[in-house]
Amino acid sequence: MxxxxxxxxxxxxxxxxxxxxxxxxxxxxxxxxxxxxxxxxxxxxxxxxxxxxxxxxxxxxxxxxxxxxxxxxxxxxxxxxxxxxxxxxxxxxxxxxxxxxxxxxxxxxxxxxxxxxxxxxxxxxxxxxxxxxxxxxxxxxxxxxxxxxxxxxxxxxxxxxxxxxYGEPRLADRVDKVNRYSSGLVVHKRQGGVRGIGMRILLQPTLAFLKLYIGKRYFLDGWAGFFAARTHAFYTFLKYAKLLEAQRSSDEPTLRS
CATH class of the missing domain: 3.90.550.10 (Spore Coat Polysaccharide Biosynthesis Protein SpsA; Chain A)
Structure with a gap:
């Protein structure tokens, strides 16, 4: 133009x-x-x-x-x-x-x-x-x-x-992406430091679901919107759960044969 x-x-x-x-x-x-x-x-x-x-x-x-x-x-x-x-x-x-x-x-x-x-x-x-x-x-x-x-x-x-x-056409593809992306964030979040991981695991998935389902009006999209909001909540849970797992694993004593 x-x-x-x-x-x-x-x-x-x-x-x-x-x-x-x-x-x-x-x-x-x-x-x-x-x-x-x-x-x-x-x-x-x-x-x-x-x-x-x-x-x-x-x-x-x-x-x-x-x-x-x-x-x-x-x-x-x-x-x-x-x-x-x-x-x-x-x-x-x-x-x-x-x-x-x-x-x-x-x-x-x-x-x-x-x-x-x-x-x-x-x-x-x-x-x-x-x-x-x-x-x-x-x-x-x-x-x-x-x-x-x-x-x-x-x-x-x-x-x-x-x-x-044009996102994932199948639920299985979405779950696979959620798993890969949550693993990819672990090192970054450990370097930045995250406080209150336990409370985040308990509260953030629900808040993430509500942000999409209610805040972004995914309830208008029927089951597709529910699935999208629920898998986003699962992603939120996984990224903090994997971070806690990584922290706890690093605290374990080294096993020697």
Whole structure:
């Protein structure tokens, strides 16, 4: 769109052939699309090439470092960062194009609409706001090992530019992800220090369930919303339970033969 600065659409990939086409198609308005692949064995790279994306390959270095490397490859200052299983809506594209003609901030949080097992979240459910549009010169990825996200040194705003996340289609896939992610956070949380772990184990899962089921209105999504809120509560339980387990295990005496 005339009058706005150029945008780099940035995506990291690994075996995302089932969702990458929709992702890159939604970024067609960007002035370049950068895809950093970590060794896909399916049609991911072929799909990226078909969309005219600039493709690079790098072994997976962790969520944050991998995304940061992809951002560093971008030519333009404005970055629109999506995961390969996400896509920008038409309304989101229009909002971004309009806003950047006279940008009021250095970074923007956008509302993410979730796929809940077999349906998209209800239109009146609240989106998960995430910072995905930002100036490369003012932002970079944080160091959280699993939930790495951009941080911006400058003004931030919420922009009603929706994007969609095609999450796990099966409950088993969701439980597997919950297990992997909760394990990935243990070292990070031990380094940062967490107080009151026992109370967190007892209280936080219930609060996490209520935050989604009531606060984000997942009750509007029937059983799909209930499953999503309940597995999120289970994730909250696991990340603190595994942390307590790790602490207790390190206190055990070393067994010698």
């Amino acid at each position: 005339s009058g706005r600065p150029p945008i780099s659409g940035v995506v990291t990939t690994f075996n995302n052939a089932s969702t990458l086409d929709a992702c890159l198609a939604s970024l067609a308005f960007c002035d370049e699309r950068v895809v950093l692949d970590s060794g896909s064995t399916d049609a991911t790279v072929e799909i990226a090439r078909r969309h005219g994306a600039r493709i690079a390959t790098k072994p997976f270095a962790g969520y944050g470092p991998q995304k940061q490397h992809a951002i560093d490859l971008a030519t333009h200052d404005w970055i629109l960062l999506l995961d390969a299983d996400e896509h920008l809506t038409d309304a989101g594209r229009e909002a971004i194009e309009l806003e950047l003609r006279n940008a009021r901030a250095d970074g923007y949080r956008l509302p993410r609409q979730e796929w809940l097992f077999w349906r998209w979240a209800h239109p009146h459910a609240r989106g998960n706001w995430q910072l995905r549009l930002f100036r490369k010169s003012r932002g970079r990825m944080n160091t959280v090992p699993v939930h790495a996200a951009p941080v911006v040194d400058g003004d931030r705003r919420d922009l009603d530019a929706p994007f969609r996340h």
